[in-house]
Amino acid sequence: MRSETHHLVPAAGRQWLRAAVPVPVCAANPATGTAMSSRADTAAAVTGDSIAVAGWTALSRATGVLRFAVIGAVLGPTFFGNTYQFTNSLPNLVFYGLLGGALFSSLLVPALVKSIDLGDRAGSVRLAGGFLGVAWLGLAVLVPVTVLAGPLALGAGQQGQARVLLALFVPQLFCYAVVATSVAVMNAHRRFALAAGAPAIENLGIIAVLLAIGDPSRIVPLGIGTTLAVVLHAAVQWAGARRAGVTLVPRAGWRDPEARTLIRRAVPSVIQAALAAGQLVVLLAIANRVPGGVVAFQLALSFCYVINALGAVPFALAALPRLARMHRDGDRAGFAGTLAGGLSLGLFVTVPVAVIYFVMAGPLAGLVSAGRMGPGGTALIAAALAGLAAAVIGETIFSISTYASYAREDTRSPLWSTVVGAGTCLTVASLALPAEGTAVLAILGLAYSAGAVAAAIVLSTRIWRDRAPARRKLLTSAGRTAAGAVVLAGPAWLTSVTVPDLVGAPLGTGAGLLAAVCVAAGLFLAVQVLLRAPELALVAGGFKSLRGRS
Numbered sequence: 001m002r003s004e005t006h007h008l009v010p011a012a013g014r015q016w017l018r019a020a021v022p023v024p025v026c027a028a029n030p031a032t033g034t035a036m037s038s039r040a041d042t043a044a045a046v047t048g049d050s051i052a053v054a055g056w057t058a059l060s061r062a063t064g065v066l067r068f069a070v071i072g073a074v075l076g077p078t079f080f081g082n083t084y085q086f087t088n089s090l091p092n093l094v095f096y097g098l099l100g101g102a103l104f105s106s107l108l109v110p111a112l113v114k115s116i117d118l119g120d121r122a123g124s125v126r127l128a129g130g131f132l133g134v135a136w137l138g139l140a141v142l143v144p145v146t147v148l149a150g151p152l153a154l155g156a157g158q159q160g161q162a163r164v165l166l167a168l169f170v171p172q173l174f175c176y177a178v179v180a181t182s183v184a185v186m187n188a189h190r191r192f193a194l195a196a197g198a199p200a201i202e203n204l205g206i207i208a209v210l211l212a213i214g215d216p217s218r219i220v221p222l223g224i225g226t227t228l229a230v231v232l233h234a235a236v237q238w239a240g241a242r243r244a245g246v247t248l249v250p251r252a253g254w255r256d257p258e259a260r261t262l263i264r265r266a267v268p269s270v271i272q273a274a275l276a277a278g279q280l281v282v283l284l285a286i287a288n289r290v291p292g293g294v295v296a297f298q299l300a301l302s303f304c305y306v307i308n309a310l311g312a313v314p315f316a317l318a319a320l321p322r323l324a325r326m327h328r329d330g331d332r333a334g335f336a337g338t339l340a341g342g343l344s345l346g347l348f349v350t351v352p353v354a355v356i357y358f359v360m361a362g363p364l365a366g367l368v369s370a371g372r373m374g375p376g377g378t379a380l381i382a383a384a385l386a387g388l389a390a391a392v393i394g395e396t397i398f399s400i401s402t403y404a405s406y407a408r409e410d411t412r413s414p415l416w417s418t419v420v421g422a423g424t425c426l427t428v429a430s431l432a433l434p435a436e437g438t439a440v441l442a443i444l445g446l447a448y449s450a451g452a453v454a455a456a457i458v459l460s461t462r463i464w465r466d467r468a469p470a471r472r473k474l475l476t477s478a479g480r481t482a483a484g485a486v487v488l489a490g491p492a493w494l495t496s497v498t499v500p501d502l503v504g505a506p507l508g509t510g511a512g513l514l515a516a517v518c519v520a521a522g523l524f525l526a527v528q529v530l531l532r533a534p535e536l537a538l539v540a541g542g543f544k545s546l547r548g549r550s
Contacts, residue, residue, distance in 0.1 A: 047345065047542025049192055049318035054310045056197035061306040063203035068299045069368040072377060074210045075295070082294040083158045086284060087165040088226060089298070090150050091172035093277045094142055095135075095180070106406050107266050108181070110324035111258065112188035117325070121245060127262070128185050128246050130253025134263060135177040137254075143170050153285045161219060168223030175234035178248065182237035185246045187317050194240040196314075201236055205229025268411040272418045279422045279451065283444050286432050290440050292377050297441055299368055300384035301448075303357060304392050311349035312396040315342040316403035323407035336470035339404045339463070341538070343397065344477035348535045350396040351478075352524045355485045356517065358389035359493040363500075363513045383438040387445020394452030401459045417459035425451025477535065484527035492520040 068085075075081035108131050115123040147170060151162035183195040209225030241248050253259035287293035319342055326335040357364065365381035398421075402414045428447035432440045464471045496516035500508030528536055 047315075047318075047538050048544075049190065050314040050342075050345070051539070051542050053192045053196045053314035053317055056193050057309045057314060058306075059197055060199040060203065061302075061309050063200040063207070065299075065302045065306060065368060067203040067207050068295070068302050070207045070210050072292075072295050072299060072369065074214055076292070076377075079155065079158055079288075079291060080161065081292060082288050083154060083161050084165065084222070085294050085298060086154060086288070087150065087162050087169055089284070090146060090166065091169050091230075092176065093280060094146050095139065095173050095176040106184070106320065106403060107262060107269060107411070108184040109188045109320050110407060110409070111262055112184065113321045113324050114328070116188060123258075124185070124188075125246050126251065126256060127253075127259055128181055128241070129249050129251035130256045130259035131184075131262070132177060132181045132248055132253075133250040134253040134259070135181070136174060136250050139173045139177060143173060146170060146173075153281060154288060164219050165223050168220065168227055171227055172230040175230045178234040179237045181248055182234075182241035185241040185248070186237075186244050188321060189244040190318075190321060191240070191244055192314075192317060195237065196317075198233055198236045198240070202229050202233035205232055265409060265411055268415040269406075272411075272415040275418050275422045279425050282426060283429060283448065286429060287441065287444055290380065290437060292380060293441060296377055296380035297384050297444060299381050300365075300388055300441070300445060303364065303385055304388050304395065307350050307353045307357075307392050308395045308399060311353070311392075312346045312399040315345055316400050320403050320407055323404055327408050335404075335407075339400070340470040340474040340477075342400050343474055344481075345535055345538065346396045346400055347393070347478050347481050348528075348533070350392050351481045352485045352488060352520065354389045354392040355489050356492060356520055357392065358386055359489050360496050360513065360516055361386040361389075363496050363509055363516070366509050367513060379438050380441050383442040384445040387442045388448055390449035391445075391452040394449065394454075394456040397456035397460050398452060401456070401463050404463060405459070413459055413462050417455040417462075420458045421451040421455025423451075424454040477533070480528065480531045480533050481535075483531070484524040487527050488520040488523040491523060492516045495519045 071081065071085055075084060108128070111127055112124050115121075115127060147163065147166045150166050151159040154162050179198075186192070186195045206226050206229045209222065209229060213222050213225065238248055253263065284294050284297065287297040290296075319338055323335060323338060326338065361382040362378075365378045365385060369378040369381060398414075398417065405411070405413050425447045428450045429444055432443035432447070435443055464474075493516070496512045499512035499515045502508075503511045525536075
C-alpha cells in the first residue's frame with residue numbers, strides 16, 4: 001500500500017518527512033488477513049491525532065489553571081488554602097504516583113493494541129478489567145496509609161482539618177483508577193478526544209463547588225462536592241471506554257497470565273511514579289513553610305503541566321500504538337524516525353514557551369492571581385514560575401522518551417533516569433530550607449527544573465545511543481527551534497513592560513501580556529519560515545489529515 005503522506009504534507013516538508021518520519025510498513029491483521037496500514041498510520045495522521053489531543057487537552061488544562069486560580073481567590077494565601085490543596089492533591093498523587101497510574105496505564109496500551117490487531121475483543125475486556133482489579137486492590141491497601149500518614153506532612157494546627165478532608169477525598173482514588181483504565185482503552189483504539197477533554201468536567205465541577213460554598217469553615221460540603229466532581233469525571237471516561245467496545249468491570253487480574261506479565265513489567269514504572277510523587281510531596285511540604293506557598297507553587301506548576309500536556313503528551317499518546325506496532329514488527333528505522341519527529345514537534349512548541357515563562361513570569365503570575373492572593377501571592381507564583389521554566393523543556397524530552405521506552409517494553413530505563421532526576425531535585429531543594437519568602441519558591445522551581453533536565457539527559461542518551469541518523473536530524477531541528485526562541489526573548493519582555501504603561505490600569509497588564517505573546521509568536525514563526533523549518537509543513541499536513549478524517 002502506498003503512503004498518502006505525499007498528498008497530505010506541503011512540498012517544503014516532504015523530503016524531511018521521508019527521511020525522519022518513515023511511514024510504517026504495511027502489516028496484515030492475523031485475524032482477518034487484511035492490510036492494517038492506512039492513512040491513519042502516516043506521519044501527517046500522527047500529527048493530526050496529536051493536534052486533536054492537544055486541542056482537547058488545552059481545554060482541560062485551561063480549566064485546571066482556572067481551578068487553581070479559583071482556589072487561590074476563594075481560600076487565599078492561607079494555611080487552610082494549603083491544607084485543602086494538599087489533601088485534594090493526595091489522591092491524585094497516590095494513584096498516579098505511588099501506584100504509577102498514568103505510567104501503568106500507558107503500559108496497558110501496547111497490550112491492548114495486540115488484542116485489537118488479533119481481533120480478540122474478549123481479551124481486551126479481560127485485560128482491561130484485570131488491570132482495574134489489580135489497581136483497586138493496591139488502592140485498598142494504600143487508603144488507610146494515606147489517611148493516617150498524609151496529614152503528617154502538614155503543620156500540627158492543620159492536621160485535624162486535613163484528616164476530615166482526606167476521609168472525604170479517598171473515594172477519588174478508585175475513580176482515578178477507572179479514569180486511567182478507560183483512557184488506556186480509548187487510546188489503544190485511537191480515540192483521543194474524550195479521554196483528553198473529560199478532565200475539564202472535574203475541574204469545572206470543583207470550581208462550581210468552591211464558588212457555591214465559598215466559606216472555608218464548611219469543610220464537609222467542600223469535601224463532598226469536590227469528590228462528586230471526580231466521580232462525574234470517572235463516569236464519563238467509563239462511558240467512553242464502553243463506546244470503544246470495552247465495558248470495564250474489575251476482575252482478578254492476578255489470575256490472568258497475560259495480566260500478570262503486564263504487572264511484573266510495570267513494577268519499575270510504579271517505583272518510578274512513586275519517586276516522582278514523593279519528590280513532589282517533599283517540595284510541597286517545603287512550600288508549606290510559606291503562607292500560600294503550596295497554592296502558589298502548584299499554580300506555577302500548572303503552567304508547566306499545561307504546556308507539557310500540549311507539546312509532549314499529545315504526540316506521545318498518538319504515537320504510542322504505532323510505536324508499539326513498529327517495535328513488534330522490527331521496524332527500527334520507522335521507530336527512530338517517528339520518535340525524532342515527535343521530539344522535534346514537542347520542542348517546537350515547548351522551547352519558545354519556556355522562554356516566555358522565564359521572561360514574563362510576573363505578568364503571567366498576575367494573570368492567575370485573584371481575590372485574596374494579592375501582590376504577595378503574585379510574587380510567590382512569579383518566583384516559582386521563573387525557576388520552573390527550564391523544567392518545561394526537560395519534561396518534554398523525558399515524557400516522549402518514556403512513552404517510546406514503554407512501546408519497546410522497557411520500563412527500567414525511565415526508572416533509573418527518574419532516580420537521577422529525583423536525587424538532583426531534592427539536593428537542590430535542600431537549599432530552600434534556610435531561605436524565606438519568595439526565595440523558597442524560586443529555589444523549589446529551580447530544583448524541579450534541575451531534576452527534570454537531569455532525567456531527560458540520562459534517558460535520551462540511552463534511547464539515542466544507536467540511532468545516529470535520526471539523532472542528527474533531531475539536533476538540527478532543535479537548533480532551529482532554539483534560534484527562534486532566543487530571538488523572541490528580548491522583544492517579548494520589552495513589550496510586556498512597556499504596553500501596560502501605555503494602556504494604563506485596569507487593562508494594562510492583560511494587554512501587555514497579550515501583545516507580548518503575539519510579538520513572541522510572530523518572531524518565532526518568522527525565524528522558522530526563514531530557516532524553512534519542516535515542522536511547519538508537518539503541522540499543516542496534520543491539520544489537513546485531521547480535516548480529511550472529520
